[in-house]
Amino acid sequence: MNTEQMPDRILVKGNEAVAYGAVDAGLRCYFGYPITPQNEIPEILSELLPEHEGVFVQAESEIGAVNMLLGAGACGIPAMTSSSSCGISLMQEGISYMAGSHVPGIIVNMSRGGPGLGDIGPSQGDYFQAVKGGGHGDHRNLVLAPSTAQECYDFMFKALDLAFTYRNPVMLLGDAIVAQIKEPVRRVPPAGTRTPEYLQSLVEDQRIEGYGARGKNARPRLLKSVYLAEGALAEHNRLLQRKYADMRKEALFDCEDVDDAGLVVVAFGSVGRIARSAVRQLRKAGHRIGLFRPVTLYPFPDEALSALARGRRFLVIEQNIGQMAEDVRLAVNGASPVLWHSVMPGLFIGANELVEPILQALNG
Secondary structure (H helix, E strand, O other), X not given: OOHHHOOOEEEEEXXXXXXXXXXXXXXXXXXXXXXXXXXXXXXXXXXXXXXXXXXXXXXXXXXXXXXXXXXXXXXXXXXXXXXXXXXXXXXXXXXXXXXXXXXXXXXXXXXXXXXOOXXXXXXXXXXXXXXXXXXXOOOOOEEEOOXXXXXXXXXXXHHHHHHHHHOOEEEEXXXXXXXXXXXXXXXXXXXXXXXXXXXXXXXXXXOOOXXXXXXXXXXXXXXXXXXXXXXXXXXXXXXXXXXXXXHHHHOOEEEEOOOOOOEEEEOOHHHHHHHHHHHHHHHHOOOOEEEEEEOEEEOOOHHHHHHOXXXXXXXXXXXXXXXXXXXXXXXXXXXXXXXXXXXXXXOOOOOHHHHHHHHHHHHO
16 A cells, blocks of 8 residues: 555544554455444445455344454455444354454444443443453453554554454454544554555465464364364364463553552553543642553453552552453452442543542542
8 A cells, every 4th residue: 555645644533543544454344234333434444445445345234244254354354343332242153253263353342331222422341241252152352442543543453463363353442432532643554564465474374274273284274163073172272272372472551650659540441541631630749640551451461560569559440330450450469459440331531530539549
């Protein structure tokens, strides 16, 4: 793609940034079904993909979309679907099939309030669904959590690379705030990584090999998730567990002012961004508070968080009734107190509304 023809900066919503990032990263197929608050993603891709010799399909349902994604991924085609919360719930069987068959694909969830139909406001209530597998069986999705429109763009490159490196579903987990926020985005792909030769090397042999079976001596096989012979499923799950262990090196996080902090606020996505503003406000007032923002929710950056544990307290802030807090407690493993503050799904909050709970955690 000729980046010289693209403006360096564009003013777009997070949803639109996802669409531009996906196409610039090498996306060739999109399958999806409309649902608020992510509808700008298919809207933009319906225009962009045909212009880039790609395919856009509005599926008959979310179930149809995820199974089209499975088929495209099995053919080695960079493909994607997107939805929101209850739509992602309908995709869980297909996502499990993809994970069990070593099929790459990108799934974007701009989550909304729940449970049930809930509302179209922001929520982080899909954390468990995203990072604990969601569907049946012991499987994992790689999960990236953007907090800005720029990250919505940038993470699409990372998502496609991870999907094909690990032959696995990759989820971008945002919410209604990240989806609808409008801000300048620098539309510049990572240097030297999106040539036709690079994309070909990324997808090479995907159609017959899957994960962990590459190279001249690889044994060609069908992509499948059914193993009926005695002991075959056990061996397949051992391979999956080795793959998930390999994924741990992909853990990413963002830290700010943690070196001298007596309290570290842990938050992800849009809440991480709002919490950063609150932390900076309190730092200016002389309070020793830092921020730890997980960028990958799976693999969770537990080792980095554990290294901060001794001598500090932690406050987890998330827009749900307590999900990531469990992973923070597991990472800290009793070495430090872990407190938790809930922002109820569906609410729009500002940094000022987090100041009091942060101070209470610091002084409590």
